Amino acid sequence: MAWRRTALTVALILPLIGILAYGFLRDPRYIPSPIIGRPAPPFALQLFNGDKLDLASLSGKVVFVNFWASWCPPCRAEANDLEAAWRRLKETDVVFVGVNMQDTEENALAYLREFNVTYANGRDPSGKIAIDYGVWGIPETFFIDPQGKITYKHVGSLGQSVVTAKLDEARRGIVSAKEGKGEQISIK
Amino acid sequence: MTAVIGHWSIIVAFSLALWGMIAPILGSRDGRPWFFASTRAAILGQFFFVTLASSCLIYALVTTDFSIRYVVFNTTRATPVYYRVTGLWGALEGSLLLWEWLLIIFSGLVAWIYKERHRELMPWVLMILSIVSAFFLVVLAFVSDPFESIFPVPLDGRGLNPLLEDANMISHPPLLYTGFVGLTVPYAFAMAALIKGKLDEGWILTTRRWTITAWFFLTMGNLVGAWWSYHVLGWGGYWAWDPVENAAFMPWLPATAFLHSVQVQERRNMLKVWNLSLIIIAFALTIFGTFLTRSGILSSIHAFSNGPVGTVFLAFLAVVLLGSFGLLAYRADHLKGQPELDSVVSRESAFLLNNVVLVSALFTIFLGTIFPLISEATTGVKVSVGAPYFNSVTVPLFLLLVFLMGVGPMMAWRKASWDNLRRNFLWPAAAALLFGLILFIGWVRDFFPLLGFTLSVFVVATILFDTALAMRARRRIAGEGVLGALLTLARRNQRRYGGLIVHLGIVLITLGIAGSMSYSVERQATLSVGESLAVGRYRIQFEGLRGAQQPTHYRVEGVFRISSNGNESGTFSPALKFFPNQEAPVGRAVFRSTFTEDIYLILSGFSEVGQNRATLKVLIRPLLVWIWLGGVIIALGTIVAVWPVRRRVSAQES
Numbered sequence: 001m002a003w004r005r006t007a008l009t010v011a012l013i014l015p016l017i018g019i020l021a022y023g024f025l026r027d028p029r030y031i032p033s034p035i036i037g038r039p040a041p042p043f044a045l046q047l048f049n050g051d052k053l054d055l056a057s058l059s060g061k062v063v064f065v066n067f068w069a070s071w072c073p074p075c076r077a078e079a080n081d082l083e084a085a086w087r088r089l090k091e092t093d094v095v096f097v098g099v100n101m102q103d104t105e106e107n108a109l110a111y112l113r114e115f116n117v118t119y120a121n122g123r124d125p126s127g128k129i130a131i132d133y134g135v136w137g138i139p140e141t142f143f144i145d146p147q148g149k150i151t152y153k154h155v156g157s158l159g160q161s162v163v164t165a166k167l168d169e170a171r172r173g174i175v176s177a178k179e180g181k182g183e184q185i186s187i188k
Numbered sequence: 189m190t191a192v193i194g195h196w197s198i199i200v201a202f203s204l205a206l207w208g209m210i211a212p213i214l215g216s217r218d219g220r221p222w223f224f225a226s227t228r229a230a231i232l233g234q235f236f237f238v239t240l241a242s243s244c245l246i247y248a249l250v251t252t253d254f255s256i257r258y259v260v261f262n263t264t265r266a267t268p269v270y271y272r273v274t275g276l277w278g279a280l281e282g283s284l285l286l287w288e289w290l291l292i293i294f295s296g297l298v299a300w301i302y303k304e305r306h307r308e309l310m311p312w313v314l315m316i317l318s319i320v321s322a323f324f325l326v327v328l329a330f331v332s333d334p335f336e337s338i339f340p341v342p343l344d345g346r347g348l349n350p351l352l353e354d355a356n357m358i359s360h361p362p363l364l365y366t367g368f369v370g371l372t373v374p375y376a377f378a379m380a381a382l383i384k385g386k387l388d389e390g391w392i393l394t395t396r397r398w399t400i401t402a403w404f405f406l407t408m409g410n411l412v413g414a415w416w417s418y419h420v421l422g423w424g425g426y427w428a429w430d431p432v433e434n435a436a437f438m439p440w441l442p443a444t445a446f447l448h449s450v451q452v453q454e455r456r457n458m459l460k461v462w463n464l465s466l467i468i469i470a471f472a473l474t475i476f477g478t479f480l481t482r483s484g485i486l487s488s489i490h491a492f493s494n495g496p497v498g499t500v501f502l503a504f505l506a507v508v509l510l511g512s513f514g515l516l517a518y519r520a521d522h523l524k525g526q527p528e529l530d531s532v533v534s535r536e537s538a539f540l541l542n543n544v545v546l547v548s549a550l551f552t553i554f555l556g557t558i559f560p561l562i563s564e565a566t567t568g569v570k571v572s573v574g575a576p577y578f579n580s581v582t583v584p585l586f587l588l589l590v591f592l593m594g595v596g597p598m599m600a601w602r603k604a605s606w607d608n609l610r611r612n613f614l615w616p617a618a619a620a621l622l623f624g625l626i627l628f629i630g631w632v633r634d635f636f637p638l639l640g641f642t643l644s645v646f647v648v649a650t651i652l653f654d655t656a657l658a659m660r661a662r663r664r665i666a667g668e669g670v671l672g673a674l675l676t677l678a679r680r681n682q683r684r685y686g687g688l689i690v691h692l693g694i695v696l697i698t699l700g701i702a703g704s705m706s707y708s709v710e711r712q713a714t715l716s717v718g719e720s721l722a723v724g725r726y727r728i729q730f731e732g733l734r735g736a737q738q739p740t741h742y743r744v745e746g747v748f749r750i751s752s753n754g755n756e757s758g759t760f761s762p763a764l765k766f767f768p769n770q771e772a773p774v775g776r777a778v779f780r781s782t783f784t785e786d787i788y789l790i791l792s793g794f795s796e797v798g799q800n801r802a803t804l805k806v807l808i809r810p811l812l813v814w815i816w817l818g819g820v821i822i823a824l825g826t827i828v829a830v831w832p833v834r835r836r837v838s839a840q841e842s
Binding site: 003005006008017024 | 479498499505506509510513514516517518519520521558561562564565
């Protein structure tokens with residue numbers, strides 16, 4: 001009798017433990033990006049070299065938009081790869097744009113010098129562009145096809161191979177089903 | 189060096205905890221008292237080594253020893269010394285160490301105080317305490333090591349989260365941890381009694397005082413957390429039903445239920461299984477709370493680091509639940525033979541109802557908290573349950589509880605006579621109804637607030653009326669004056685009057701919650717310099733923006749001149765602080781409290797500093813200050829209840 005009661009108790013508790021364990025299989029912060037497959041929000045970026053870059057003027061090109069900050073370790077991790085990809089591809093129809101956010105101008109410039117970044121970079125001091133793109137942690141990168149549609153979003157640091165592959169898809173207008181993820185992102 | 193000493197202290201303490209776990213088993217096989225004595229020594233030894241480890245971490249924090257990873261992430265060279273010390277509970281690893289430290293202080297106290305008492309149970313009590321301690325030590329030694337080193341050694345640390353640099357944050361975590369840890373003691377006694385099959389009431393009386401102490405710290409921890417939220421977070425609220433808040437609040441419910449139902453067991457030898465279950469649930473919820481906050485399985489505004497520690501806590505939670513309830517189910521035969529309720533109208537039935545309400549509240553809050561998991565596991569849809577669910581479900585339950593607070597303590601045990609009911613409740617009920625009627629005619633037309641205010645008055649009236657009757661009796665018997673009679677009553681019957689004072693405190697909190705939940709006014713407007721906004725009896729005039737570079741951030745404040753009913757009442761300057769590495773600015777709200785209402789100003793945005801336009805949010809929250817005053821009264825009541833007074837005769841207790 002006592003054993004039956006004990007077994008019943010155990011049988012009642014196990015599902016509770018099970019459902020809590022299930023929690024580990026999912027990411028509570030994961031929200032499927034509603035932005036993939038939609039037209040890229042327009043922006044005009046004040047570049048560090050004094051020029052102004054308007055996204056609208058880039059239609060017909062494949063655009064790579066990367067949000068970063070100097071204090072973010074995964075941004076540093078991908079910086080060399082991004083610059084290398086840009087140097088390899090800059091003769092093609094691809095445009096790289098770096099958007100610096102939540103940062104000071106001084107630190108941002110030092111970062112650009114440190115990694116010899118040569119593609120267009122500008123600041124988003126009010127965070128407006130980041131909000132329009134729904135940036136939650138950095139780095140986050142958006143791939144835009146020649147028609148101005150976002151085809152892919154990547155959260156976390158990127159390697160050269162992914163950059164090349166996803167730019168290729170963007171050129172052909174192939175929309176990814178899901179956003180991608182790097183190993184780590186910074187949230188401050 | 190510090191790190192080495194600290195780390196090895198934890199390892200040594202862990203080995204002692206292992207010994208504490210097996211020695212009572214060996215002792216019961218072998219029969220030699222030496223094994224039991226060594227259990228006690230193992231606890232005292234753990235106390236020494238955990239204290240040493242904690243001292244090492246505090247020393248490393250104070251001397252900013254940046255070779256330790258934990259120090260780097262929780263201090264900077266510029267951090268003032270007191271915030272360096274509080275860095276001990278600034279993050280996961282240190283918090284766990286503090287928890288273990290408090291646990292072993294409590295365990296040491298138990299081992300020391302009950303050296304001569306509960307001889308049969310003590311080895312098993314200490315064994316359970318050693319098991320809990322061993323769990324925390326294993327986490328500290330192998331899963332989240334506070335003494336982990338970092339290389340290369342950085343020149344300066346990263347510092348605490350700026351939101352944690354606040355005086356209330358100094359006290360909030362230790363208060364909560366003390367409350368959580370305090371619940372381990374009754375749990376250990378309960379388990380020991382179950383293991384030995386020795387289920388008389390001796391041990392349960394012993395645990396009562398520990399439970400009151402734990403309950404007090406839990407209450408204060410939650411209130412200070414609410415105060416911090418109101419005072420620092422700058423959204424004008426004090427409770428959001430966030431999973432982490434629920435985690436801290438949930439153990440409070442079974443602990444409160446236990447404090448009441450244990451009196452029924454004491455008096456009437458009823459509810460044994462029920463009381464044991466409440467203790468187990470309360471303890472399991474403290475582990476569950478930590479699991480919830482540290483595993484990251486639910487999304488919460490409280491940004492805590494995740495890691496493997498969640499899995500370890502879940503495993504321990506499984507062991508606690510299966511082991512405890514398994515044993516309880518196995519032993520339930522020993523717990524039979526309880527007398528039945530004599531009458532539906534009696535104090536024990538009021539306490540029983542109180543328990544049902546508290547456990548229902550616990551169940552609904554628990555369900556709401558883990559609902560996102562259930563819904564995603566069963567339907568694959570992400571659903572989260574917000575404040576509206578919790579409010580609509582818990583408000584009626586808590587109001588019923590307030591009613592029971594007025595009824596329960598004044599009813600007779602066994603069977604309340606008609607005379608007893610008439611004498612104790614006629615006048616208080618009449619006073620409350622009259623008050624409710626006046627409120628209804630004059631101001632309050634909504635059902636729940638009206639009920640809340642009326643019930644609050646009813647509880648206060650029953651307490652005052654009962655005390656007045658008792659004082660009149662004292663005057664007749666001993667000729668004492670008002671103050672003398674009050675003192676004698678409180679001294680003769682500490683637990684009863686302590687409890688009644690705590691009830692008064694809860695009533696004040698009820699008033700504060702009812703007022704601030706139901707009658708808050710919220711306005712938002714964008715103002716140019718010189719423009720003003722009228723809210724209630726206040727007129728708020730915008731005087732301009734000021735910006736200034738601070739050492740760690742840039743601060744923009746709006747200056748607002750407030751007048752109430754035409755009288756000047758000073759300027760308020762809510763601000764926004766821009767930290768270079770923070771996503772959003774940190775708001776610094778400004779508020780002023782009076783007994784009738786709080787006015788709370790939040791600067792929610794502004795144009796460029798030169799153009800001088802500001803967006804202001806104003807909240808008027810009636811009666812809110814009574815929540816904090818209620819906390820003070822609860823503290824007072826607890827002191828009255830547990831203050832050690834030598835008694836000549838064993839006082840008649842209720």
